[in-house]
Amino acid sequence: MNLTGVGYTLPALAAVVVVCLAERTLLRTGLFRRPAYWLTMLIVLGFQILVDGWLTRLDAPIVVYNPEHILGLRFPWDIPVEDFLFGFALVTAVLLGWERTLQRQVEARR
Incomplete structure (x- = not known):
């Protein structure tokens, strides 16, 4: 696991926080x-696993991530966890x- 990589991880985490805060404080x-x-x-999630799993599988990837920009945690089928956060x-x-x-x-209308 690469803890120095924040290029994709930090924005993914920030996106989740921003969306949740927007709901809690502004949109309600x-x-x-x-x-x-x-x-x-x-x-x-089910469709994301199917599609993203096919695109990011390590044995024949269609989408390749720079390992320096992700944590390196992949689940299932080699999907970077950041993809789930952004999704x-x-x-x-x-x-x-x-x-x-x-x-x-x-x-x-009222």
């Missing part, structure tokens, strides 16, 4: 309390944006 949509959100994330942040940010837009439309 309640998305994290909904079972449908977590079910959605499980479905996304969580990206999908959650989109869902939060959709939810906030929906809430504003409902408020505008």
